[in-house]
Amino acid sequence: MKNTSLNISIENVTKKYDEFYALKDISLDITSGEFMTLLGPSGSGKTTLLMVLAGFTNPDYGSVKFGDEEVILKPPHLRGIGMVFQNYALFPHMTVEQNVGYPQKLRGVSKAEISRTVDEALTTVKLEGLGHRRVDELSGGQRQRVALARAIVFKPKILLMDEPLSALDKKLREEMQIELRQLHDKLNMTTVYVTHDQKEALTMSDRIAVINGGELMQLGSPNEIYEHPQNGFIADFIGESSLLPVKVSKGNVSIGSAKIKVAKQPGKDGDYLLVVRPEKVFLASANKKNDENYFHGELLDSIFQGESQLLVIKLANKLNKEQTLRIRIPNQSVTDKAFPSIGENVTLALKVADSYLVS
Amino acid sequence: MNLISDNVNQKELRRLAAKEGYTFFGLTLPYLVLVIALIAIPVGWLFYLSFIGRDGTLSLENYERMWKSKAYIKIFITTFKISILTTIICAAIGYPLAYFMSQLSKKWANICMVAVLIPFWTSLLVRTYAWLVLLQKKGLVNNILIDAGIISEPLKFVHNTTGTLIGMVHIMLPFLILPLYANMRAIDKDCMKAASSLGATPTRAFWTVFLPLSLPGLLAGLLIVFVLCLGFYVTPAILGGGKVIMAAMKISSNIEMYFNWGAASALGVVLLVVAGIILFIASKLVSVDQLGNR
Amino acid sequence: MPTSFFNKNVSETQIKLKNRIWLYAISFIVLFLLIVPSLVVIPMSFSASQYLEFPPKEWSLRWYENYFFSWKVENGFNDWMSATWTSVKVAILTIFVATPIGTMAAYGLVNGSSRLSKILFPIFISPMMVPIILVAIGLFYFFVQFKLVNTVLGLVLGHSLVAMPLVLIIVFSALKNYDMNQEKVARSLGATRFRAFREITLPQIKFSIVSASLIAFLTSFDEIIISLFVAGGDNSTITRSMFLALRDQIDPTIAAISTILIIVSSGLLILVQLLGNKDKST
Numbered sequence: 023m024k025n026t027s028l029n030i031s032i033e034n035v036t037k038k039y040d041e042f043y044a045l046k047d048i049s050l051d052i053t054s055g056e057f058m059t060l061l062g063p064s065g066s067g068k069t070t071l072l073m074v075l076a077g078f079t080n081p082d083y084g085s086v087k088f089g090d091e092e093v094i095l096k097p098p099h100l101r102g103i104g105m106v107f108q109n110y111a112l113f114p115h116m117t118v119e120q121n122v123g124y125p126q127k128l129r130g131v132s133k134a135e136i137s138r139t140v141d142e143a144l145t146t147v148k149l150e151g152l153g154h155r156r157v158d159e160l161s162g163g164q165r166q167r168v169a170l171a172r173a174i175v176f177k178p179k180i181l182l183m184d185e186p187l188s189a190l191d192k193k194l195r196e197e198m199q200i201e202l203r204q205l206h207d208k209l210n211m212t213t214v215y216v217t218h219d220q221k222e223a224l225t226m227s228d229r230i231a232v233i234n235g236g237e238l239m240q241l242g243s244p245n246e247i248y249e250h251p252q253n254g255f256i257a258d259f260i261g262e263s264s265l266l267p268v269k270v271s272k273g274n275v276s277i278g279s280a281k282i283k284v285a286k287q288p289g290k291d292g293d294y295l296l297v298v299r300p301e302k303v304f305l306a307s308a309n310k311k312n313d314e315n316y317f318h319g320e321l322l323d324s325i326f327q328g329e330s331q332l333l334v335i336k337l338a339n340k341l342n343k344e345q346t347l348r349i350r351i352p353n354q355s356v357t358d359k360a361f362p363s364i365g366e367n368v369t370l371a372l373k374v375a376d377s378y379l380v381s
Numbered sequence: 382m383n384l385i386s387d388n389v390n391q392k393e394l395r396r397l398a399a400k401e402g403y404t405f406f407g408l409t410l411p412y413l414v415l416v417i418a419l420i421a422i423p424v425g426w427l428f429y430l431s432f433i434g435r436d437g438t439l440s441l442e443n444y445e446r447m448w449k450s451k452a453y454i455k456i457f458i459t460t461f462k463i464s465i466l467t468t469i470i471c472a473a474i475g476y477p478l479a480y481f482m483s484q485l486s487k488k489w490a491n492i493c494m495v496a497v498l499i500p501f502w503t504s505l506l507v508r509t510y511a512w513l514v515l516l517q518k519k520g521l522v523n524n525i526l527i528d529a530g531i532i533s534e535p536l537k538f539v540h541n542t543t544g545t546l547i548g549m550v551h552i553m554l555p556f557l558i559l560p561l562y563a564n565m566r567a568i569d570k571d572c573m574k575a576a577s578s579l580g581a582t583p584t585r586a587f588w589t590v591f592l593p594l595s596l597p598g599l600l601a602g603l604l605i606v607f608v609l610c611l612g613f614y615v616t617p618a619i620l621g622g623g624k625v626i627m628a629a630m631k632i633s634s635n636i637e638m639y640f641n642w643g644a645a646s647a648l649g650v651v652l653l654v655v656a657g658i659i660l661f662i663a664s665k666l667v668s669v670d671q672l673g674n675r
Numbered sequence: 676m677p678t679s680f681f682n683k684n685v686s687e688t689q690i691k692l693k694n695r696i697w698l699y700a701i702s703f704i705v706l707f708l709l710i711v712p713s714l715v716v717i718p719m720s721f722s723a724s725q726y727l728e729f730p731p732k733e734w735s736l737r738w739y740e741n742y743f744f745s746w747k748v749e750n751g752f753n754d755w756m757s758a759t760w761t762s763v764k765v766a767i768l769t770i771f772v773a774t775p776i777g778t779m780a781a782y783g784l785v786n787g788s789s790r791l792s793k794i795l796f797p798i799f800i801s802p803m804m805v806p807i808i809l810v811a812i813g814l815f816y817f818f819v820q821f822k823l824v825n826t827v828l829g830l831v832l833g834h835s836l837v838a839m840p841l842v843l844i845i846v847f848s849a850l851k852n853y854d855m856n857q858e859k860v861a862r863s864l865g866a867t868r869f870r871a872f873r874e875i876t877l878p879q880i881k882f883s884i885v886s887a888s889l890i891a892f893l894t895s896f897d898e899i900i901i902s903l904f905v906a907g908g909d910n911s912t913i914t915r916s917m918f919l920a921l922r923d924q925i926d927p928t929i930a931a932i933s934t935i936l937i938i939v940s941s942g943l944l945i946l947v948q949l950l951g952n953k954d955k956s957t
Contacts, residue, residue, distance in 0.1 A: 033389065034388070034389055036388075076859075076863055077863075078859055078862075078863075080394050080397050080398050080401075081394060082388075082391065082394060082395075083388035083389050083390055083391035083394060084388075084389055084390065085389045085390060092390075094390050094393075094394065095390065095393050095394070095397060097862070097867075097868075098859070098862040098863050099862045099863070099864075099865050099866055099867055099868075099871075100865075101863075103863060104863070104864075105859075105860065105863040105864075107856050107859070107860060109854070109856065111854060111856035111857045111859070111860045112857075113857055113860075113861075113875055114879070115878050115879055124861070124864060125864035125865050128864060128865040128866050128870070129865060172860075172864070173864075176864075176865075182863075402787065402788060402791075405782075405783045405786055405787030405788070405791075406783065406787060406791065407783070408779040408780060408782055408783030408787075409779070409780040409783035409784060409787070409795055409799075411776045411779065411780070412776050412777065412779070412780035412799060412839060412843070413780075413795070413798070413799075415776065415832075415835065415836060415839070416798060416799065416801060416802065416836070416839075419810075419814060419817070419832060419833070419836045420801060420802060420805060420810060420813070420836065422817065423810075423813030423814055423816060423817040424805065424809060424810070424813045426813065426816065426817070427809065427812065427813050427816065430816075474701065474705050475705075477698055477701045477702060477705070478701070478702045478705045478706065480698070481698055481699065481701075481702035482702070493702075493706060495944075495948070496706045496709055496710050497706075497709060498944060498948075499709075499710060499713070499940075499941055499944060500709050500710060500712075500713055502893060502897075502940045502941075502943075502944050503713050503936070503937055503940050503941075504896075504897045504914070504933070504936050504940065505897065505899055506897075506899060506914060506917045506918060506921065506929075506933075507713060507716065507933040507936050507937060508712065508713055509921070510716065510917075510921060510929055510930070510933055511712045511713050511715060511716045511933070512712060513921070514715075514716065514719060514930070515712060515715060519726050521715065551708070551709070551712065554705075554709060555709075608804075608806075611806065612806030612807060612808050612809070614807075614808055614900055615899055615900070615918065618922060619918075619921050619922060629806070629808040632808050632809075632812060633808065633812075633903075636812060636815075636904075642816070645812060646812075649806070649808065649809040649812065652806050652808070652809065653805060653806060653809055656804070656805075656806055660804060
């Protein structure tokens with residue numbers, strides 16, 4: 023079911039509410055057929071940007087092009103997009119079939135064709151045979167699929183989704199993440215997906231645009247964003263890192279009084295943050311190696327979390343405030359070391375290659 | 382990021398936003414036009430008329446008459462007296478009923494609500510007439526009292542203050558109960574449970590938790606009733622039998638009998654101003670109250 | 676059984692039924708006093724005597740005959756039927772004025788700028804806040820200038836003025852409880868704003884709109900004070916005729932009319948209650 027999709031170019035889009043910038047000069051290019059996620063905390067502007075793409079919010083200025091066509095002045099009903107809202111917004115006075123068939127009805131498609139495409143769409147979302155049901159008879163997961171079917175039945179070139187999975191429970195959500203991605207691959211639409219869940223973004227996207235305070239913080243593949251966040255906010259928002267304050271001065275990097283080595287030395291002197299991912303730091307072995315940084319501290323807490331153990335260590339370094347480091351050890355670890363007990367002094371190691379600084 | 386016109390599409394986007402605003406405003410326009418044409422302008426005109434004396438020139442005589450003339454002073458006193466009494470009686474018997482209803486299950490509460498709404502929507506005239514017939518000399522109330530031996534001569538229940546009060550309380554009661562009930566219904570039942578678990582006796586819980594939370598609704602009801610009583614015409618006119626003269630009746634007689642628009646308008650303006658002040662105080666009190674409940 | 680019944684807990688604070696008997700007693704008395712007076716009129720209307728006894732010593736339909744055949748009477752003042760017809764005419768026309776205007780305004784307020792709504796809402800509610808006697812004499816004076824006194828148009832305008840705030844409140848609250856996202860979805864799927872409203876929103880608030888229409892009808896039909904001043908002569912409303920009759924003499928025909936009014940209002944009210952609960956909310 024190949025479908026020619028469109029690329030989206032967003033240029034200098036700005037939206038102001040009195041003194042508050044919901045969107046600040048955002049520019050972004052989304053490739054045709056790509057799965058792009060707009061990721062950010064509540065109030066970051068990600069949903070506003072999606073609404074600008076859909077045509078429900080008009081920015082103060084800027085340009086949005088679908089393919090070569092400028093659409094910023096076009097009303098929503100002429101933009102040819104499919105959209106899935108957070109609360110699905112299914113029409114309760116219509117059956118599933120009527121909901122899914124509505125966009126086709128609007129396009130003046132023949133009854134026979136409506137019926138055929140509705141069945142096709144329902145099958146694609148794995149709801150075949152439920153066409154005659156009423157909306158209030160469906161479960162949350164089923165409603166979500168109906169909303170999806172309704173958005174794709176007319177084969178739009180662009181699909182917009184506003185946190186569609188946030189109302190589902192964890193297990194269903196994780197299943198749907200995979201299914202949505204598979205659907206995207208199958209239908210080859212350009213998909214713009216909004217979420218505040220960084221794990222979801224990392225799972226589903228081709229690229230992620232991290233948005234905060236109405237501005238684009240970083241654009242990149244999930245791997246890039248995770249491994250090389252460009253600032254402290256992103257490092258903190260993605261993954262469960264600990265951020266340790268470091269000082270760079272005259273080519274030396276130090277935490278408190280201790281010196282460490284980093285993967286990439288920043289050009290300018292100043293205050294930076296060391297990003298320590300819990301899965302990258304580990305209990306040091308007896309031998310000291312050259313390519314490792316060491317941290318000494320006292321074990322504050324050891325928490326069982328199912329598939330892993332979370333250890334919280336209070337660092338011995340004299341820092342501005344007490345710094346804790348979190349380390350995550352899989353519970354079926356091959357090391358023959360037992361977990362240290364609370365109160366014990368421990369030494370943690372972090373490979374220099376994994377020691378990464380952000381501003 | 383300034384309002385420079387050479388920002389991409391800025392002019393067109395602004396026009397688009399304006400168009401949308403106009404559309405929604407346009408939908409409210411017919412209503413606005415009617416309100417301006419039928420209330421703002423006529424009442425404004427009446428306001429102007431109130432400053433025109435009997436001889437057609439600008440004067441304050443209409444207002445002066447109101448605090449100088451004994452008749453007018455009596456009317457003001459009567460109006461306020463009856464309004465305040467009606468409001469107090471409504472509160473006294475309405476609060477228990479509203480509380481009772483708020484504690485019932487939805488089903489029973491709705492059934493009781495029907496009992497409150499039916500008189501509310503029954504014509505004012507029908508209800509007033511019903512009391513007239515019930516309270517007259519040969520009416521049901523007197524007959525029952527005489528048959529039960531409580532009195533030997535029929536009592537005068539109509540064409541006086543008593544009859545007027547009874548009628549007005551009956552009419553105004555739903556106006557108190559509705560906002561009060563709505564407020565009570567919305568009170569979180571968990572608050573009372575919390576009070577109990579913290580050691581409050583049921584009575585204490587009521588006085589310290591429930592009652593304060595119900596005050597906004599009570600206040601709303603009291604103010605609505607009071608303002609409505611001030612301007613009330615039909616019931617006092619019929620049940621008062623010409624002996625109980627309230628402000629609205631004087632306004633009407635000024636026009637119908639004396640064609641004194643100046644006097645009628647002035648009295649109307651006073652009524653409007655008093656109602657306005659009360660509603661203004663109400664709006665301030667309600668928001669403060671709600672803040673207090675947070 | 677009686678003891679356990681009275682020992683039942685009836686509140687979150689564990690108050691027993693027996694401690695609350697006084698509350699139940701007061702409540703029942705008040706409810707009784709709310710409904711019964713109006714209802715007493717019904718049997719009275721069948722009383723043959725001029726003094727409307729209760730219970731009627733003799734039953735008769737004379738007052739009903741008086742009402743229904745009043746058009747035969749030469750005296751225009753007591754032409755109840757023609758007054759009733761005027762009231763019905765005006766009330767129906769009021770539906771067609773107040774409901775669309777009120778509904779459009781409600782939609783505009785809900786979807787428009789919130790700053791504008793905050794200013795407009797009190798203005799729109801004002802007909803309910805201004806003492807009705809003032810509205811009535813204002814309209815009278817105004818209509819005299821435009822020769823609208825004693826006309827059906829004048830009455831419809833006056834009644835619509837009073838009915839519109841109620842329509843506004845009912846439809847406004849229905850729209851507030853409605854998920855406007857559905858209109859957005861419809862538009863994203865290809866519907867214009869108007870089509871989305873017509874095909875998606877309207878079917879879901881239709882019961883509220885019908886309720887609002889019935890309330891508009893009832894408000895107009897029962898309206899007294901504006902009608903007193905604005906109507907008269909050929910175009911007297913039933914309420915005006917009743918009021919004048921009540922003020923000047925107690926015509927027992929009023930009991931018959933009252934009974935009919937009670938039945939009509941109650942019927943409409945029950946209809947409104949049934950319809951009001953039927954609007955689907957997501």
